[in-house]
Amino acid sequence: MNPRYLLTAHLEGLARRELLISTCAACGTQQFPPKAVCTRCGSTESPRWNRVSGEGQLWTYATFHKTYLTGFRLPSPYVVAVIELDEGAKIYGNLAGVPTSSSLRIGQRVRAEFTTTDDGASHLIFVPADKEGT
Ligand SMILES: [Zn+2]
Secondary structure, eight states: OOGGGGGHHHHHHHHTTOOEEEEOTTTOOEESSOOSSOTTTOOOSOOEEEEOOOEEEEEEEEEESSOOSTTOOOOSSEEEEEEEETTSOEEEEEEOSOSOGGGOOTTOEEEEEEEEOTTSOEEEEEEETTSOOO
């Protein structure tokens, strides 16, 4: 079974420039990426999808010096970060709008923005909350 089906609602949300996070229908635990089985209660019910603000804080990050996916316009090196959303879930994505990772601070405020790749797909990035997006 292709696990990509679990991301369908999330990807449809990105196309509308909305950030959707899966939420267990049984216990309310938010999970990203979505899973077929809730990691908290074991429920296999289809998750609910909740729109979240996209605002949160930098939880951790790594700097990459090689581009693995074509279509992204982020210059190398680039930062991949785990963001703890204000709603509680953690989500990963590119952190753009920062000159180097040395200027990053765990706990700094970030917010979601949406970019469009060369193939027309909408992608999620994060930017420092005090800066305009890319
Ligand atoms: Zn659950």
